[in-house]
Amino acid sequence: MGSLSIRAWVQERHAQLHMARWMLEFDDEDAEDEFVVYDDMRGLNEARFPLAIGMVFTLVYGVVDVLILDEVPLALVLIRLAGAVTFLAAGVVITRSLWVSRHLQLASVGLLSVLLVALGTLMARSADFPPEYLRTSCTVTLLGAVGLLRLRMHAAIAMTAVYVAVCLTLPGVLGGVDTLARNVAPTAGLAAIALLIAYALEKLRRTDYLRQREVEIEQARSEELLHNVLPAAIARRLRTGEGAIADSAPSVSVLFSDIVGFTPVSEALSPEELVQLLDTMFREFDELCEQRGIEKIKTVGDAYMAVAGLPVPDPDHAASLAELALDMQRTLNRLSPSWPSPVAMRIGIASGPVVAGVIGRRKFTYDLWGDTVNTASRMESHGRPHRIQVAEATYALLADRYAFSDPQTVEVKGKGPMTTYFLLGAS
Structure with a gap:
């Protein structure tokens, strides 16, 4: 529920x-x-x-x-x-x-x-x-x-x-x-x-x-509050009194998104109006995640993070996240005319192993760690507005079903040169 x-x-x-x-x-x-x-x-x-x-x-x-x-x-x-x-x-x-x-x-x-x-x-x-x-x-x-x-x-x-x-x-x-x-x-x-x-x-x-x-x-009410913080499967484990909750997943896909041009928007709106705009957008993103069985991890400011394949395994996790990214672009394009100044969104996706778990006991949160998370974050931060940049591992999982740009080499901070692709849509 x-x-x-x-x-x-x-x-x-x-x-x-x-x-x-x-x-x-x-x-x-x-x-x-x-x-x-x-x-x-x-x-x-x-x-x-x-x-x-x-x-x-x-x-x-x-x-x-x-x-x-x-x-x-x-x-x-x-x-x-x-x-x-x-x-x-x-x-x-x-x-x-x-x-x-x-x-x-x-x-x-x-x-x-x-x-x-x-x-x-x-x-x-x-x-x-x-x-x-x-x-x-x-x-x-x-x-x-x-x-x-x-x-x-x-x-x-x-x-x-x-x-x-x-x-x-x-x-x-x-x-x-x-x-x-x-x-x-x-x-x-x-x-x-x-x-x-x-x-x-x-x-x-x-x-x-x-x-x-x-x-x-x-x-x-307690279930609602707990499920707003944690995935349902993790919430059940937490209620049973399980100690440290930590899992490793050999293959998942991680997405980061960030709004480009958010600073001028925040300066043009009152705090209430700004929060309302973000709330409207993130609510729609949450519904998209729920429809596709994707787990939202967190929002930080105007950034959004989600994972496919955790905590419920998804053998087609890369495709699920690709569809989410395309839907997020369409959602922002539909909502952006109501914003006071032009905005765009960068999205980055990477696939591979991660470690997931619950941190803390007060104001706890479900989070991810590992090189895949860092790579997805870099795909977003080194990407371009209106584009979905994916790492080579994600491209390998989707190349036969989706259209991509030609490969490009990007100098990624902390990782050196990496081959990346822009997801264009379904082939």
Whole structure:
């Protein structure tokens, strides 16, 4: 992810989110959709535990049935066993069914509603079961669903409605008005408690999500700052705590550029205008580098340095840098009419081995060393305006694909006479 895309991502996600007062949805639809996916994924990952708990409680209630009833109806035994098998089967299906993974809340409410209605119908029809036993059994199921299955408010309300219907409607129809009246207050109270628990748990999960989101934003900011200073591959190595970062590369290409006529321009502009001009030009150079997989090393004043083949190897590094140099010339030609006085650019390229590494720990920088770097710098400083001067090693790599001037001998400071060429374009 480039620095510009990281910045846009951070700005997009940094908008403050707000939760609705009662149903708790985020005011941003994309963020709400993202949370739902996140919450359901966590629910899927944790689903086996609550389903196992449901199976255990179902079997435990089967034991309780035996203890409190003189004769346990066969239908009740079958429902208890069916419930246990259903929980067991749900633990398998929930991790394999695509539909369930996409509709986890609906599947959870549907499964538990069927169990509540089946259990409630049987108990309400039997005189051996007091209403309190029915309500207790249903309440355990409801609280377990709310607390362990990560039901959000819509699903929790639906589940609570089923609970109220089972605990009131069936006893009322089958046991009369008096039975219904005795069950209204405790059922309503327990339903309200279940909804409060669901509300508190969901709000806690959403708050945790927001905090995680803030951490991601801060990490993205750190990534952006680090990637603005170091190549991505080097930044990853630095984050892992690697000590001295130093690499040797047997074959890369290095480019230096410098603006000719920059002094008159700097004298004619205010500091703000001058920085704006340079920023516009260097931003475009940076985009050209990013498009071609070239690593910008640094800018010094109006000079620009880049390398192809590091830190990510590029077998065609010389051609990548040649195309960058030609694009840089075209970019300056397009921008220069807006400058207050005529400008030109010298570009130098050399190819060969280099050593690369990170210097310092405060205000650190990724830099290159070696004879190839020195040669590229000399190709620029001993070049001509509007020209791209390349060393003989670069020419050898590109001679069959690009057009060059005739060879020339240049007296290079510190290196003596060197054969160089001017890159003219693609052949």
